Amino acid sequence: MVSRACCWLSWCLLISVISAEVQEHGRTPKAQKKRGFKAASPGEVKPPGAPGGKKPEADLSQKTLQMEAAAPSLPASSILTLVLGRGRFQKVGDSLSLRAGDPLELRCRGKVVHWRVPVYLEEEGKERLRIKHFSRHSQLQLVNSTGADTGEYSCWAQHCQDGEGAEDEARQGKTFIFFTDPEELFVPTEDYYKVVQLHSHQPVLLPCQVTNPLAHVTLHREFPPEEVPVDGIDISFDVKKGFTIHRPRASLAGALFCLASLGGLRQISTKYMLIYIKYPSSSPKPTIQASATSVQLGENFSVTCTALGEPDIAVDFIWEHPGQKLGRPPYVSEWASVVRQEGQVQQEAGSTLHVEEARAGDSGIYTCRATNLQGTGTATTHVRVTRSSHVSPAPS
Structure with missing residues (x-):
């Protein structure tokens, strides 16, 4: 009888504890277990520092994922690292300083990697430079470094598909390395x-x-x-x-x-x-004019080409004319003078092609090409050579 009474009291006490727990949390243990699989909404999480605002584990993992998604991508130079020792690496920055004589070892991540080193090292230091390619990275090693090796070291990874490779702009790395020399402050050069x-x-x-x-x-x-x-x-x-x-x-x-x-x-x-x-601001724009557009056989005529430009700017003239086919050497005179136009001081350069005792073969197109350091301008004109229309009177 006494044992039955103890069992009854124990059962009642257990029911009381469970009821109190349900009232305190507002849900059954089964419901609480289900909520652990449900993504917590932002409104249900108290801000840090608020009373009783301890975040559940689900919220911490969610924030971690959000931070990873919002984090900026690594800089391009992150594929390039400095090897400090066995299993020790350091991401390189914009520049770094090493002592002349120290070895250099760089590693660049990528399946197909290309390197670029200072010109002096490419030409004079091939025996001290070694590059090895592996399945997932490439390695650059330099021994017996000198101050002349100072310069930019860069690498880039190629993305290859179906046998064709293309440079991946997002996977590039570079750094400028100073090889300090206590006796040479300037990078050595052979030029005095x-x-x-x-x-x-x-x-x-x-x-x-x-x-x-x-x-x-x-x-x-x-x-x-x-x-x-x-x-x-x-x-x-x-x-x-x-x-x-x-x-x-x-x-x-x-x-x-x-x-x-x-x-x-x-x-x-x-x-x-x-x-x-002194460079001109633009190429010349020549103008051309003949002393006469129609001349008779045996007459003299000339064609003049002029170009306006900035003072002290040299202009060269080249002629193309029909007489070249006849083997006639050109007779050319050139000049340059300072003129003022619209309140500005300019230089007028000119060239005149003289044609003496015109022949039928001198009829045609005359081309002038004016050239300065910025380019060439062209101008053309046409001259016609005709026979005399004067008819001598018949004898009486």
Whole structure:
């Protein structure tokens, strides 16, 4: 009897505990288990920091997936890594510095990989450079590095399908590597003097590259000896390239050189002999005119071609005329003068083709071609050579 009463009390106590638990959570244990498979809606999750706002495991995994989806794609250089040792890799940035003499090992991910290295290394360092291709990556190894190996190293992966490969622009990597040399601040070159054409219509680069990005570099004129101001607008400096003259002018012509200093070491670069060449803004537009459009046999005539342009811009003239078929050498005179038109000073260049004692073969089209550094313009005219219409009177 007593055992039956204990069992009855235990059963009642168990029912009471379950009822209390159901009232507290507002659902049965079976319903709670089902909810674990249902994706939680944003409205059901309390913001971080709110009282009782602990997130279920399902919400944490969902946020992780959202962050991965929203994360930006890796930069192109992520396919290029620096090998630090066995099983140790480091993604390269825009540039890195190594000591001259140290070995270099780069790895580029991809099935079909191509490399590009500094020109000096391609021409002079083939014995020190080794490239190996594997199934999923390619490896570049350089030993006995020197300051001359300083430059840009890049790779790109090709996407090949059905035997045809195409460059994958999204899979490219590059970095600029400085091989610092305590005795050479500038990348060595065999040229002591280098002639550089200073074109008026386009920027020009003075490629005085340094082996150490910490070197302080200035631009100087040899005579008169003075420092050339670098303002970042007319002239700018890039530690990877050198000095760029964005607005060339005649006053910069002459001998220039770069001066690098680091610690107690000062060195000068190759001397650059700048030759200023003024480029016209456009090709010439010649006009042509004959002294007469119709001449008689035996008469003299001329054809003149003129072109307006900017002062001090050379214009060359070339003639094509019917007399060439007869073997007649051309007799040409040329000139250039400064004229003012519409308030602007311009140069008028001209060429005149003289034809003496016209023949029947001189009849036809005369073509003038005017050429400057920007291009060629053409003009044509027609001259007709006729027999005399005068008839001598018959004798009486």
